[in-house]
Amino acid sequence: MTQQAIAWQHDLAAARERARDTRRLLLVDLYRPT
């Protein structure tokens, strides 16, 4: 089975617009690289 990578976005405003258009929720991960 091929591993499907998560299609992370890095533009909060654009992601909110997509969430509204698709009636999905937004999952935001705030992180610092370790």
Add this chain to the structure above:
Amino acid sequence: MDAVTYPDAAVSAFIDAHFVPVKLNLSDDAEAAQARELVPLWTPTFIISDGRGREVHREIGFLPPNDFLPMLALARAKGLLATGRGQEAIQALDDALARFAQGEYTPQLLYWRGVVGYSVTHDRSHLAEYWGRLQREYPQSTWSVRCSFFQPPTS
């Protein structure tokens, strides 16, 4: 998260099915500026909101797949309830309780199953069933304490 949780096939499939995923690096000036309105206190922080930015759930700290998945399921149900999709919220919690029958999030799923069922139907039997089960099966849980005022009817 990138080493353990996000590569998990079930996690990536659930995110792909139900969420628009966003990662903001707080060490990057431009991305940190976007995150400022979300008031990050620590990392990692996970925020689930609707498309208008209305937050329905927040968690802080690393979560392995077995905790991250039920957290996402719970957050999704809360989001569905908040956006007027109550019956879908009930179904989402029923699915989560069937899938994550025993785990760190099970008491919280039971708590919210009672809340969502009652909120949608105004039928106290949802509280009696799920809060009663929570009190019987997880009496030491903080979620059991939170509904300890509730006395399930005796049958």
